[in-house]
Structures are given as structure tokens and as C-alpha cells.
Amino acid sequence: MLKRYKHLYFDLDLTLWDFDSNSASTLLQIIDEFALKDKINDQAKFIDHFKLYNDRVWDLYRSKKINKHDLRYERFRLLFDEFGITDKNLIEQVQDFYVMRAPTKHLLVKGAREVLEYLYPKYSLYIITNGFQEIQSAKALNSDIAKYFKKIFTSDKVGFAKPDRRIFEYSVKSVNALKKECLFIGDDPVNDVEGPKKYGMDQVFFNPSGKTIEIKPTYEIKDLRELMSFL
Numbered sequence: 761m762l763k764r765y766k767h768l769y770f771d772l773d774l775t776l777w778d779f780d781s782n783s784a785s786t787l788l789q790i791i792d793e794f795a796l797k798d799k800i801n802d803q804a805k806f807i808d809h810f811k812l813y814n815d816r817v818w819d820l821y822r823s824k825k826i827n828k829h830d831l832r833y834e835r836f837r838l839l840f841d842e843f844g845i846t847d848k849n850l851i852e853q854v855q856d857f858y859v860m861r862a863p864t865k866h867l868l869v870k871g872a873r874e875v876l877e878y879l880y881p882k883y884s885l886y887i888i889t890n891g892f893q894e895i896q897s898a899k900a901l902n903s904d905i906a907k908y909f910k911k912i913f914t915s916d917k918v919g920f921a922k923p924d925r926r927i928f929e930y931s932v933k934s935v936n937a938l939k940k941e942c943l944f945i946g947d948d949p950v951n952d953v954e955g956p957k958k959y960g961m962d963q964v965f966f967n968p969s970g971k972t973i974e975i976k977p978t979y980e981i982k983d984l985r986e987l988m989s990f991l
């Protein structure tokens with residue numbers, strides 16, 4: 761089909777690196793490691809609500825209302841509060857554990873490795889991700905996908921977060937690519953579809969759960985392996 765693309769930009773979390781599974785297994789390890797079984801009796805709620813608070817503190821961080829430490833601490837303070845745990849020392853230790861361990865997890869989204877193996881000889885591949893450079897790089901390294909990418913652009917390093925058009929602009933210009941030869945692939949309707957679209961870059965909406973969204977992406981896929989049919 762269309763062979764005009766030369767540069768493919770991927771989102772990382774939930775597009776390639778299985779954030780939900782990797783985060784959940786780290787959280788279960790926390791319950792074990794810190795002997796919290798009695799207090800945290802509802803594991804599903806613990807995992808679900810972490811995600812909720814994590815998203816919430818990331819919004820605060822992006823709007824510069826809190827710093828990096830508070831981002832990491834607050835998500836666990838809010839979560840533990842629900843289970844009646846208020847020990848600040850423990851919360852600090854738990855957040856350190858999470859930050860150290862989660863990036864060592866290496867479960868990938870279904871089809872990710874196969875697709876990267878296929879695309880890697882044909883295109884220049886990059887990652888554009890919201891997050892901290894050391895964490896996002898560690899995830900890519902530990903899951904053994906860093907080798908496919910020429911560069912990982914993080915909001916932390918670039919200074920702008922998706923969906924801000926400037927992070928896309930920076931990532932395209934700094935590798936001397938032409939916008940029309942670039943394609944963005946990601947799972948978030950706002951960050952990964954609206955953002956690149958506003959910048960003028962084509963997008964693939966990776967939509968495994970079949971969400972309905974307002975905005976019309978250039979392409980939409982349910983399974984990453986569908987990329988191999990048109991790239």
C-alpha cells in the first residue's frame with residue numbers, strides 16, 4: 761500500500777511495553793516484599809487504583825504543580841491511604857521499590873517484537889514517550905527492544921510532553937526527517953493521535969480494546985501485526 765514513510769515513531773507504554781501487566785506484577789511483589797497481605801486484602805483494587813492515582817499525579821506533574829519526588833510519593837500515599845496505611849517511611853520505601861523494579865519488567869504487548877523485527881530493516885524507528893529518560897530507557901533496554909530504535913525521545917529530556925506538538929516537532933527535526941515521511945503509532949487518542957495530527961504527522965491509532973474516539977486517525981489497528989500489511 762503506502763510506502764512513502766521512512767521514519768516510524770512509536771509510543772512506548774501500552775503500545776510496545778505492557779505497562780499494565782508489568783506494573784501489576786510489581787505491585788503484587790510490593791505486597792509480598794513489604795508483608796502487606798493483611799492490610800491490602802483487595803489486590804485488584806490495589807492494582808486498579810494505582811493506575812488511577814498514577815494518571816492523576818502525572819497530570820499534576822505535567823502542569824508543573826508537583827515535582828518528580830512528589831509525583832512518585834503521592835501516588836502511593838493516596839493509594840495506601842485507601843487501605844489505612846499512613847506510614848511515611850514505608851511509603852517512601854515502596855515508591856523506591858516500584859521505581860527500581862517496574863522498569864526491569866519485560867512483558868511486551870502482543871506482536872510487538874515480531875513487528876519490530878519486521879520494521880527495523882525497512883525504516884528508521886524512534887520512540888516518543890512521556891516519562892523520565894532513565895525509566896523509559898530502562899524499560900526499552902530490559903525488554904530488549906532498545907536495539908531496534910535509533911533514539912528514544914522522552915518528555916523529560918525534550919521539555920515538552922505529548923500531546924504538545926513541540927515534542928513531535930523536535931523529534932522530527934532533530935533527526936533531519938521530513939514530517940510527511942513520518943508516521944506515529946500509539947494507543948492514546950489524545951497523546952498519540954490528536955498530538956501528531958495537530959503537528960501534521962500521520963498517525964496509527966493502536967486500539968486493541970476497540971474504543972470509539974471522536975478524532976479520525978490516518979489508520980487504526982487492533983493488533984500491532986496489522987502494521988505489517990501496509991508498512
Ligand SMILES: [Mg+2]
Pocket residue numbers: 771772773774775946947948
Ligand atoms: Mg501509551
